[in-house]
Amino acid sequence: MIRHPGQDLTAFAEGRLPEADERRVARHVSGCRQCRDDLEEIRFGIRLAEAIPPIRAPGTLWNAIERRLDRNAWAAMSPTRAAYWGRAALYATPFVLLLVSAGVAWHAIARPQLRVREATPDPTGIERAALEEHDRRVRRAADWDLRSDEIARIRRWVEETTGLSATIPDERPAEDRDALRLTGARVIRVGSARAAMIGFDVDTRPVTLVTARLSDLVDPPAEGAVSKNITFRSGAPGGYKVLTWGSDGQAYAMVSDLPAYGQRGCILCHTDPDRRALIRSMRVERD
Amino acid sequence: MEENPSVDRLLGMHAGEGRAADPLPEVIEACQRGEREAFRELFEIYKDRVYSIARNFAPDETVAQDVTQEIFLRLFSAIRGYRGDSAFRTWLFRLVVNACTDEWRRRRRLVPLEGAPLAEREGPRSIESIVARGEIAVQVRGALAHLSPRLRIPILLRYVEEMSYDEIAEVLRCSPGTVASRLNRGRRDLARRLAHLRGRV
Numbered sequence: 001m002i003r004h005p006g007q008d009l010t011a012f013a014e015g016r017l018p019e020a021d022e023r024r025v026a027r028h029v030s031g032c033r034q035c036r037d038d039l040e041e042i043r044f045g046i047r048l049a050e051a052i053p054p055i056r057a058p059g060t061l062w063n064a065i066e067r068r069l070d071r072n073a074w075a076a077m078s079p080t081r082a083a084y085w086g087r088a089a090l091y092a093t094p095f096v097l098l099l100v101s102a103g104v105a106w107h108a109i110a111r112p113q114l115r116v117r118e119a120t121p122d123p124t125g126i127e128r129a130a131l132e133e134h135d136r137r138v139r140r141a142a143d144w145d146l147r148s149d150e151i152a153r154i155r156r157w158v159e160e161t162t163g164l165s166a167t168i169p170d171e172r173p174a175e176d177r178d179a180l181r182l183t184g185a186r187v188i189r190v191g192s193a194r195a196a197m198i199g200f201d202v203d204t205r206p207v208t209l210v211t212a213r214l215s216d217l218v219d220p221p222a223e224g225a226v227s228k229n230i231t232f233r234s235g236a237p238g239g240y241k242v243l244t245w246g247s248d249g250q251a252y253a254m255v256s257d258l259p260a261y262g263q264r265g266c267i268l269c270h271t272d273p274d275r276r277a278l279i280r281s282m283r284v285e286r287d
Numbered sequence: 288m289e290e291n292p293s294v295d296r297l298l299g300m301h302a303g304e305g306r307a308a309d310p311l312p313e314v315i316e317a318c319q320r321g322e323r324e325a326f327r328e329l330f331e332i333y334k335d336r337v338y339s340i341a342r343n344f345a346p347d348e349t350v351a352q353d354v355t356q357e358i359f360l361r362l363f364s365a366i367r368g369y370r371g372d373s374a375f376r377t378w379l380f381r382l383v384v385n386a387c388t389d390e391w392r393r394r395r396r397l398v399p400l401e402g403a404p405l406a407e408r409e410g411p412r413s414i415e416s417i418v419a420r421g422e423i424a425v426q427v428r429g430a431l432a433h434l435s436p437r438l439r440i441p442i443l444l445r446y447v448e449e450m451s452y453d454e455i456a457e458v459l460r461c462s463p464g465t466v467a468s469r470l471n472r473g474r475r476d477l478a479r480r481l482a483h484l485r486g487r488v
Contacts, residue, residue: 010471045474047488048481049446052431053424057338058352062330065356069323069363152353 004028004035013042060160067159114278115285116261119233119244124219126210127233127242129190130253133197134208135238137183142199144184154185158196161187164211164250166198169271179203180267191218200268207256207265214251221246221253232261232284310375318366326363334359337383339447343431343439344387346394358386373457380444380458388436423488430480438473441466 005025011017012025029035123131136142146157151168158166172180183199183206193216198209214220221244222229228245236242236255241262244253256262263282270276310332317325338355345351361382369378431439444450444458452463452470459466481488 007467010467041478042471042474044485044488045478048427048477048484049442049474051423051427051488052343052443052446054335054447055339055342057334057355058348061334061338061352061355062327064352065330065359068356068360069326153349156353156356157349
């Protein structure tokens with residue numbers, strides 16, 4: 001009975017056999033048509049695998065990683081510094097507890113409310129841009145640069161394409177599962193400023209967020225020293241509601257036809273239950 | 288791919304050692320102390336290798352970048368736990384394999400839409416045009432995308448990362464015999480899918 005080399009054929013094709021075995025397999029292959037065909041098939045597979053090219057990583061990759069490292073600075077902190085801050089946190093605990101108790105007491109006495117101002121009669125550039133983009137979405141004429149419902153992908157795309165920050169958390173409360181869905185993003189212009197539009201749905205209704213650098217805008221919203229200085233506009237064309245604010249060097253305008261002031265759209269970036277409760281309490285302060 | 292001389296220095300490479308060498312221990316120790324510059328150095332050493340594997344598990348470049356970022360962030364956070372029990376490269380590629388497998392699981396349902404190989408999306412073309420345009424690599428990557436991670440990973444580690452059977456076995460925590468068997472099945476699958484390229488490769 002002829003004994004075919006079996007597994008040794010692959011090792012033979014790859015030159016991994018000891019010399020004696022290599023000679024034995026070579027002798028067999030020269031006289032066995034079936035093994036010759038088999039060997040050719042193996043060699044063809046090897047040549048194909050060898051054709052898989054290494055791929056060069058894009059040059060922008062480190063910048064993106066560094067931004068995320070900065071965001072996770074605490075996690076990336078050296079053990080010595082972490083230990084220092086750990087001790088500091090331990091000493092600070094009684095004071096923090098005291099402050100928290102005071103806060104709880106204050107909350108019980110005077111429930112905090114988020115007060116916003118009414119917008120000036122003339123819409124600013126970023127408001128107009130957000131209204132136009134939103135109208136296009138409602139008419140299903142939106143022109144997306146990136147169509148995706150993945151938070152991380154949209155966030156990174158916006159950050160890498162425009163250099164603007166898009167702090168949309170990946171980890172979402174369970175209640176968001178059926179309530180929030182991202183649609184896509186697009187680079188737009190507000191005057192001469194480069195801006196990003198992020199489209200998403202809240203409770204199946206479209207919400208459009210436009211952001212640009214405050215310093216790039218001709219008529220930027222005022223950036224509050226402590227608060228975000230939110231303004232609210234109603235009665236815009238289409239009956240849309242516009243919330244506008246400035247924060248961390250960026251201006252934002254959010255358009256929707258959601259109930260009340262459209263503040264439910266803020267769930268995109270705010271996942272903390274207390275913060276959400278505060279946002280729900282939004283009231284317009286009239287002069 | 289061009290090798291950066293400073294990368295060779297960091298790898299502590301000597302002539303003939305090729306890609307198998309690990310980075311200098313000082314670089315790893317500096318990373319363990321949380322030094323940003325050392326992270327950067329480690330990134331420069333491995334960025335193309337990690338991205339090459341990630342790109343073969345992602346439907347497009349954006350997702351491949353996301354996966355690569357995720358791998359390096361995991362690496363920078365886990366490196367403090369690296370004790371040198373195994374070669375650094377083996378340890379790193381275990382992270383890479385886990386991240387890519389996670390990504391594959393997450394996207395499994397989307398693959399028929401997003402991950403369809405370029406060649407299939409473009410429709411049939413003549414062998415001459417494929418060969419003439421130097422697109423064999425594209426065809427191979429398209430066929431590779433159909434392989435399960437069990438077969439795809441050993442092929443990438445072997446032919447892109449140039450690992451030995453023993454190293455692959457260490458990364459995958461299996462026997463070299465299992466590696467040989469998976470490589471064999473993977474290559475045969477590629478040969479079957481790309482039979483039209485026989486005699487051209």
